[in-house]
Amino acid sequence: AQSVTQLDSQVPVFEEAPVELRCNYSSSVSVYLFWYVQYPNQGLQLLLKYLSGSTLVKGINGFEAEFNKSQTSFHLRKPSVHISDTAEYFCAVSDELNSGGYQKVTFGTGTKLQVIP
């Protein structure tokens, strides 16, 4: 079964400092990988996704992530964070077929990014 691990439940970082949010997945087949962001009291929105091709994926708001197949990781990075980046970040993976033959997306437990002024 596929799974997603976000080891850091909370990451405090000072404004304008770089940040990396870690995501590891387990899967025996090719995967699709996603990062979503959830601002307070809102639904999730897509930051970026990896389907195939270049392992470095650029997303919205200056975020990027690198797919590393050998380490089964998809870490999210930003070189300089802003106060407005304070939010919950979810890594997600899709590969597994359910009993009906359909793929489903499994979300990690989330990492709360707290940007300190």
Next chain:
Amino acid sequence: DTAVSQTPKYLVTQMGNDKSIKCEQNLGHDTMYWYKQDSKKFLKIMFSYNNKELIINETVPNRFSPKSPDKAHLNLHINSLELGDSAVYFCASSQGLANYEQYFGPGTRLTVT
């Protein structure tokens, strides 16, 4: 114009009651989902419909019954509400399955007392 909308935004009710949450998307998507997010922010898929057909039904009590009257709507009815049903419920939609971006609604915060 809101892409994925849910009503109500807040729902406070007593144990044993029956309630419904409605979801509508105006994106023309074929696939819709219901997720449950608990107090620790853990997000778990409950159901997924593709072209009005139920394709994903995770281990959810049968007190929860989704209904898709058309591709743009996916409602969630919950019978005999329990304390453990308290959570935020998100509706989402996507153009297709799995490798497509999901668009989430604003959530419905359900509190069972």
